Amino acid sequence: xxxFSLSGTKVSGISAAVPRNLESNMDYRWITKKERESLIKNxxxxxxxxxxxxxxxxxxxxxxxxxxxxxxNWDRREIELLVFVSQSRDYLVPTTACIVQDRLGLPHxxxxxxxxxxxxxYLYGLSVAAGMLQARAIRKALLMVGxxxxxxxxxxxxxxxxxxxxxxTVTALEYDPDAPAIHxxxxxxxxxxxxxxxxxxxxxxxxxxxxxxxxxIDQGIYRTNLHLEMNGIEVFNFTLREVVPNIKxxxxxxxxxxxxxxxxxxxQANRLxxxxxxxxxxxxPEKVPYSIREFxxxxxxxxxxxxxxxxxxxxxxxxxxxLLSAFGVGxxxxxxxxxxxxxxxxxxxxx
Numbered sequence: 001x002x003x004f005s006l007s008g009t010k011v012s013g014i015s016a017a018v019p020r021n022l023e024s025n026m027d028y029r030w031i032t033k034k035e036r037e038s039l040i041k042n043x044x045x046x047x048x049x050x051x052x053x054x055x056x057x058x059x060x061x062x063x064x065x066x067x068x069x070x071x072x073n074w075d076r077r078e079i080e081l082l083v084f085v086s087q088s089r090d091y092l093v094p095t096t097a098c099i100v101q102d103r104l105g106l107p108h109x110x111x112x113x114x115x116x117x118x119x120x121x122y123l124y125g126l127s128v129a130a131g132m133l134q135a136r137a138i139r140k141a142l143l144m145v146g147x148x149x150x151x152x153x154x155x156x157x158x159x160x161x162x163x164x165x166x167x168x169t170v171t172a173l174e175y176d177p178d179a180p181a182i183h184x185x186x187x188x189x190x191x192x193x194x195x196x197x198x199x200x201x202x203x204x205x206x207x208x209x210x211x212x213x214x215x216x217i218d219q220g221i222y223r224t225n226l227h228l229e230m231n232g233i234e235v236f237n238f239t240l241r242e243v244v245p246n247i248k249x250x251x252x253x254x255x256x257x258x259x260x261x262x263x264x265x266x267x268q269a270n271r272l273x274x275x276x277x278x279x280x281x282x283x284x285p286e287k288v289p290y291s292i293r294e295f296x297x298x299x300x301x302x303x304x305x306x307x308x309x310x311x312x313x314x315x316x317x318x319x320x321x322x323l324l325s326a327f328g329v330g331x332x333x334x335x336x337x338x339x340x341x342x343x344x345x346x347x348x349x350x351x
Contacts, residue, residue: 001150002186002334009178013072013344014315016169016308017064018049018295020350023302025162030155031220039162048165048296050150051092057086058096060168062103062142067346072142076105081141084111085125085300087329088148089114098146099167116131118196119267119328120186121145121300123336124264126171127184133175141150143171147299152198154223156214160230163270165296169304183342185250185336187242195234196329200225239273244280247325247335256337257281260321263311267326268292268302272342277325301324308348315345 024047026036040046051060061084069076082104084097097112108111109323111132117124122145132138146168153160211225223229251258258264264283266274268291278288289310291302300307303324307315315322319341327333 003181004183006134008175008177009182010174010176011338011343012177012338013067013068013172014304014307015064015346016240017060017349017351018167019051021050021052023048023050028162031158042272044292045296046293047161051148051166056090057088057146057148057168058090058100058129061146061170063349063351064168065079065170069170071344071346072172078111079106079140079142081138082110083120083125083129083143085115085117085145086147087116087118088151092128098180103261111340118299120326120332120334122303123326123334129173130182139175141173145169146301149299152228154227156222158220160228163297165298167298167305169301171304180339183250183254183337185246187246189331192331195231198228201222238331242333243277243325243327246333250335262320262324264288264323265303265306265344268297308345312345313341315340
């Protein structure tokens with residue numbers, strides 16, 4: 001496993017933007033009222049933010065970046081790294097980070113690239129950016145993480161459509177030799193790649209006319225090969241098998257106890273998974289913030305969105321030691337321990 005610590009990276013601020021358009025799962029007419037009530041109770045998703053046609057992840061990330069840069073009073077000419085983590089990039093070619101660099105007015109000396117990851121993408125992106133900062137090659141960096149997940153779900157697929165929401169987030173990082181180390185434990189099991197997959201549209205299965213044909217998979221589940229398909233049982237079992245050992249290994253390696261952690265922020269996959277993990281780790285409810293009720297599963301952006309939406313006051317006014325845990329598509333998963341000290345957190349932005 002990739003178990004390591006990176007020093008020299010200060011988390012200076014976090015921001016998030018969601019679409020203004022709100023959808024309630026009580027209005028999801030593809031399933032019965034009883035099914036809707038059961039979904040909200042067990043999965044935990046009551047409302048979701050859905051981007052209108054033409055609004056991309058990069059649009060949300062850029063919107064989130066502007067108030068954060070203003071609050072930090074950063075000179076854009078000093079930003080030397082832009083990492084864009086998403087599975088819903090603007091185009092197949094070119095990389096979205098290059099477009100964002102230009103739209104934000106960042107200098108040509110800024111290194112910009114994409115990372116194509118989903119649920120665990122925030123942790124992977126953070127590790128990449130922090131590694132470059134530790135090397136002292138970079139002084140200031142922006143980590144953008146988000147997805148327009150609703151774009152690739154079928155309305156007639158009750159297993160995916162009511163679960164996902166859209167978000168764009170930005171984390172501002174800067175080199176600080178006195179910053180506490182960020183600790184990581186990142187893992188991968190590609191043998192489970194089919195558990196969460198969009199079968200067509202890539203180089204393996206090029207899009208054809210048949211890619212648009214709807215197929216009945218099961219009762220209440222109709223989708224095309226351009227829609228997300230998810231094996232919920234496999235994802236659930238994988239999560240309960242791997243996440244807690246991953247967290248415990250990270251804690252043991254650092255000598256940090258769960259009692260020292262102020263909050264444990266889980267990827268907002270669904271309420272049942274998070275509650276099961278919380279109980280397995282014997283965590284009190286007040287230590288585990290939830291954003292899934294209002295925003296759904298927001299893929300890689302769920303960790304920073306939860307921090308902005310639910311830990312706003314604590315992050316702005318108090319030192320915080322956070323344990324972050326994410327898991328899903330890939331299959332990939334991981335955890336990280338970060339420390340913040342009264343960072344910039346603009347209000348959650350609606351676009």
